[in-house]
Amino acid sequence: MIELSGKPCSSDALKAQLKLWQSQGELSALDRHFALQMAELHSDDSPLMLLMCVLVSRQLSRQHPCLDLSALMLGNPMGTRQAQLRILADYPALLGAVANLDAVGSPDENKPLILEGKRLYLKRYQGFESRVAARLNAMAGTELSTHAHTAALLEALFPVGKEAIDWQKIAVATAAGKQLTVITGGPGTGKTTTVTKLLLLLSLSSSLNIRMVAPTGKAAARLSESIKASKQRLTQELNSPLISQDAIASLPEDASTLHRLLGFQPGNHKFRHHRDNPLDLDLLLVDEASMVDLPMMDRLLDALPGHARLILLGDQDQLASVEAGAVLADICEGARQGYRYSAVQTARIEGLTGTKLAPRADAPGLGDNLCRLLHSHRFAEDAGIGQLAMAVNEGDKEKVAAVWQKNYAELSWIPGDNSDGLAALVQLAKSAYSEYLQAMKQQAEPKTILQKYNEFRVLCAMKNGEYGVDGINRAITAALARAGLIEPSQEFYAGRPVMIQSNDYSLGLFNGDIGILLPVEGDNQRLMTHFIQSDGQVLKVLPARLPGHETCYAMTVHKSQGSEFASVALSLPPQPTPSQQSLIGRELIYTAITRAKSKFTCLGTEALFEAATQRRTERASGLADRLWHED
Numbered sequence: 136m137i138e139l140s141g142k143p144c145s146s147d148a149l150k151a152q153l154k155l156w157q158s159q160g161e162l163s164a165l166d167r168h169f170a171l172q173m174a175e176l177h178s179d180d181s182p183l184m185l186l187m188c189v190l191v192s193r194q195l196s197r198q199h200p201c202l203d204l205s206a207l208m209l210g211n212p213m214g215t216r217q218a219q220l221r222i223l224a225d226y227p228a229l230l231g232a233v234a235n236l237d238a239v240g241s242p243d244e245n246k247p248l249i250l251e252g253k254r255l256y257l258k259r260y261q262g263f264e265s266r267v268a269a270r271l272n273a274m275a276g277t278e279l280s281t282h283a284h285t286a287a288l289l290e291a292l293f294p295v296g297k298e299a300i301d302w303q304k305i306a307v308a309t310a311a312g313k314q315l316t317v318i319t320g321g322p323g324t325g326k327t328t329t330v331t332k333l334l335l336l337l338s339l340s341s342s343l344n345i346r347m348v349a350p351t352g353k354a355a356a357r358l359s360e361s362i363k364a365s366k367q368r369l370t371q372e373l374n375s376p377l378i379s380q381d382a383i384a385s386l387p388e389d390a391s392t393l394h395r396l397l398g399f400q401p402g403n404h405k406f407r408h409h410r411d412n413p414l415d416l417d418l419l420l421v422d423e424a425s426m427v428d429l430p431m432m433d434r435l436l437d438a439l440p441g442h443a444r445l446i447l448l449g450d451q452d453q454l455a456s457v458e459a460g461a462v463l464a465d466i467c468e469g470a471r472q473g474y475r476y477s478a479v480q481t482a483r484i485e486g487l488t489g490t491k492l493a494p495r496a497d498a499p500g501l502g503d504n505l506c507r508l509l510h511s512h513r514f515a516e517d518a519g520i521g522q523l524a525m526a527v528n529e530g531d532k533e534k535v536a537a538v539w540q541k542n543y544a545e546l547s548w549i550p551g552d553n554s555d556g557l558a559a560l561v562q563l564a565k566s567a568y569s570e571y572l573q574a575m576k577q578q579a580e581p582k583t584i585l586q587k588y589n590e591f592r593v594l595c596a597m598k599n600g601e602y603g604v605d606g607i608n609r610a611i612t613a614a615l616a617r618a619g620l621i622e623p624s625q626e627f628y629a630g631r632p633v634m635i636q637s638n639d640y641s642l643g644l645f646n647g648d649i650g651i652l653l654p655v656e657g658d659n660q661r662l663m664t665h666f667i668q669s670d671g672q673v674l675k676v677l678p679a680r681l682p683g684h685e686t687c688y689a690m691t692v693h694k695s696q697g698s699e700f701a702s703v704a705l706s707l708p709p710q711p712t713p714s715q716q717s718l719i720g721r722e723l724i725y726t727a728i729t730r731a732k733s734k735f736t737c738l739g740t741e742a743l744f745e746a747a748t749q750r751r752t753e754r755a756s757g758l759a760d761r762l763w764h765e766d
């Protein structure tokens with residue numbers, strides 16, 4: 136059934152070819168060894184067995200929880216530059232042959248590989264996906280009773296708005312009676328404002344143990360800040376006898392990381408909370424839900440007590456999680472074209488808000504639980520960053536080009552066709568970072584220095600190479616040294632920003648936390664690394680005690696999720712390799728643009744920018760089907 140270079144493929148020939156592909160960088164050592172081990176374990180080293188194992192493992196390293204056999208290129212299933220390998224069968228025959236492999240079983244069998252419909256999974260991942268789907272479906276269908284005065288409270292929470300349809304109000308009305316609510320929207324669309332009002336409405340009807348989390352420490356700190364700001368605004372804006380100032384004040388504002396909530400035990404990589412020791416809470420709010428991967432969502436749902444409400448907040452258009460799955464995007468998949476409320480739900484919304492919506496679904500899937508906020512209150516409708524983000528998100532290249540042509544002051548383009556572009560980016564970074572370094576020289580407060588540093592960031596599409604994090608960090612370090620702003624002759628020097636790369640629970644430092652090495656007051660020779668924590672306090676850590684870390688003048692777009700900067704400069708490589716190019720898609724560009732509050736600069740080529748906006752990252756996953764099409 137498998138042919139290699141025009142001849143029937145033997146096991147030995149395929150093993151030799153896998154080795155060759157590994158040496159050529161077409162295949163990782165992990166994928167090859169996984170296949171060889173599985174073959175040995177099942178005493179089956181047939182070419183089909185080896186190939187399926189290699190492909191499923193490679194899918195996982197590319198963040199796809201499964202392999203969709205119907206989408207496999209039979210003429211070049213490995214997708215190598217030269218199509219040496221071919222599957223000589225049509226899709227139904229392939230499906231039958233895969234189902235017959237000893238290592239492959241159906242979901243209720245105890246086999247390492249599971250074939251479910253057209254999808255081949257590692258058993259673990261099929262388990263994650265089916266459990267997540269089952270729990271979300273069950274929660275989605277669970278109605279909860281609402282406060283007798285919900286309509287009046289909604290009226291008080293949303294004094295007549297300017298918008299024809301107030302989607303924030305509809306979101307709160309929708310969520311009021313549901314165990315599961317998903318609120319998505321781009322930056323500044325009012326997700327936090329909406330959820331604060333929702334929490335207020337719910338806590339007015341019963342006393343709830345509310346917990347708030349985000350996937351990273353940085354995102355948790357931002358959530359905390361946003362909720363605080365939102366509470367403050369409500370205190371000033373709301374003026375109704377139905378809502379007391381005390382009720383607003385008593386809303387929680389502390390947020391933690393998901394790992395911390397679940398009680399991650401670093402020693403044994405287990406979590407303290409699970410089905411047999413569930414979390415003690417009545418309502419869980421998860422912000423930046425697009426960053427939550429499939430295994431984590433499974434753990435979270437497993438630890439959630441049966442009665443608890445779950446609210447997921449996020450931006451479905453952002454980059455998906457660093458690990459397998461695209462849970463939020465899959466949850467939102469069925470409502471990409473707009474809301475999908477059933478007749479029951481539109482009637483309920485009308486009863487609570489007076490807004491009449493046309494029902495759009497007979498079998499709504501998760502439609503009745505989804506709320507999408509579209510109007511950005513942060514970016515003026517006609518401002519450049521918002522326009523560019525929207526055009527990129529729509530994948531509309533004419534619109535993207537038109538936005539650039541309008542020459543908005545907020546948007547700058549540095550042509551990346553020659554080395555002048557890179558030099559211009561480094562120059563921009565040098566002048567932006569000189570602000571915090573000057574403040575350090577003037578012995579400003581550490582908090583002020585950190586705030587100034589956080590005004591600007593270079594974001595890179597990738598980690599390696601001249602245009603990646605490593606190269607740009609080196610170039611900026613050299614430029615700042617030449618300008619006399621830093622003295623990087625030693626590893627630890629005053630002014631060096633660092634990003635933490637692993638969690639250290641004893642120090643309270645988490646993967647992605649960013650700090651700066653600063654001289655200790657009164658002793659210029661001693662350095663401490665300063666971090667701003669979620670409560671606004673500054674944490675000081677001896678440089679020698681830092682867990683794994685790297686310099687952070689530039690960081691990847693992936694790592695920037697959950698953060699915002701006044702000004703962002705994005706670096707795209709001028710000549711990406713095909714595999715690099717496949718990683719630079721619409722979500723990456725959109726995420727980078729939406730990290731910027733008032734200025735976005737892009738170093739790149741128009742061809743790459745355009746190609747990237749055309750490419751939507753699809754993750755092979757059965758979750759959307761399970762949530763939207765299955766019973």
Ligand SMILES: Nc1ncnc2c1ncn2[C@@H]1O[C@H](COP(=O)(O)OP(=O)(O)OP(=O)(O)O)[C@@H](O)[C@H]1O
Binds near residue numbers: 322328361365368
């Ligand atoms: N309905 C509204 N009318 C006017 N301003 C609003 C409205 N909703 C939110 N805002 C303002 O828009 C800004 C962003 O709101 P909010 O923080 O709730 O959005 P968000 O979607 O959570 O943003 P982020 O993407 O930063 O998390 C805030 O300054 C808020 O006051």
